[in-house]
Amino acid sequence: MPRLLVFAKAPVPGRVKTRLAGVLGTRGAARLYRVLLLRTLAMATATALGPVELWCAPDSRHGFFSACRRAYGVRLCRQRSGDLGARMAHALRRTLIAGDSALLIGGDCVSLSEAELRAAAAHLAGGADAVLGPAADGGYVLIGLRRPCRRLFVGIAWGTPQVLAATRRRLHRLGVNWSELAPGWDLDTPADLRRWRRLQVDSASPKASVV
Template identity: 50%
Template sequence: MAICHAGAELPGIAVFARAPLAGTAKTRLIPALGAAAAARLQRRLTLQALAVARRAALGRVTLWGAPDDQQRFFRAVQRACGVDLRSQSGPDLGTRMAAAFAAQAGPLLLIGSDCPALQPAHLVAAAQILLDEPPQDAVFIPAEDGGYVLVGLRCPQPQLFEAIEWGSERVMAQTRHRLSGLGLSWAELPWLWDIDRPADLLRLATLEGFVEWNR
């Protein structure tokens, strides 16, 4: 188990996002939306996640792009928003997340772009858990589907992301087991839902800013 002393350093925020390319973005929504509209939704969700991260007014915001940071959309966002831009790297999600935490070294909150219900207040609450005395080693916002929409760590813990069934409903349960095995302390905020399947689109339409996202 890694030991670190975060002190009062505000956590940075890493936003993981896939490039909004038709046919490769939000593929499970393509049967309901079509490839072009699914890509437009990915673009809107990514911009929303970045706006939320910036409004939280914590540490540095970094956009981690997939398949790499050379995509035109990511470059345009970097110019417009001034966020740092990095490429996701690694054979699976766990490896890619571990790399993001290793690059930060200090406290970091990591979110995806699939949770439009996430608000700046959620990020601030998660950051406070890492900074309070006694601080927790980790903080999570579980997802309704069994995963999680936010993970925060005081310092890198690469073993936390090993041998997890990413994309399954067992992600959060397996992560809790791993946390216990590593002797890490953690806290969980109330769960949120993310956009993953066609049924989720009905809830998306109820959120401010997303009613007319496809126009």
């Protein structure tokens, strides 16, 4: 059964969802990030696919992370230093050397659902070495692996629209058999926020008492 790894930052105003600060203010953007992360944890645990780990940056000491652990029974892990690729490679390797397959997602992807997480797990169980959840901005919202593959995360221009294309080329060059989910999207910009509000996905958010 796969282990679900959720990457998250401490919800410090001015350090999360910075592109939304002009619309929501830094505190409002941080509050939104909390809501999105709680939604993700509720979804991940509801799938009952396997253990859920919350990989925290810069570390797991923020009180909000402790509240998440109490509310959802997740294990808290500290992200290592380095760029996003190094941090993801480290987290995945920690899981994969133990023999579990792994699905890694961000804490703020509003398009992912329980059905898509189950579909990603099914791809791995069905023989795919990797699974990707493409994002509309040129990145990806999910990556799943059955074995460590550090070279998949080296030399990628993280945070650019070329991430997905570069990752596909790398998978092909490494001879990795992979599958893909339907395209998804992150909530990063004011346009994304308007789309999210129109879709009323906030109605699925967990209880505000944990925020």
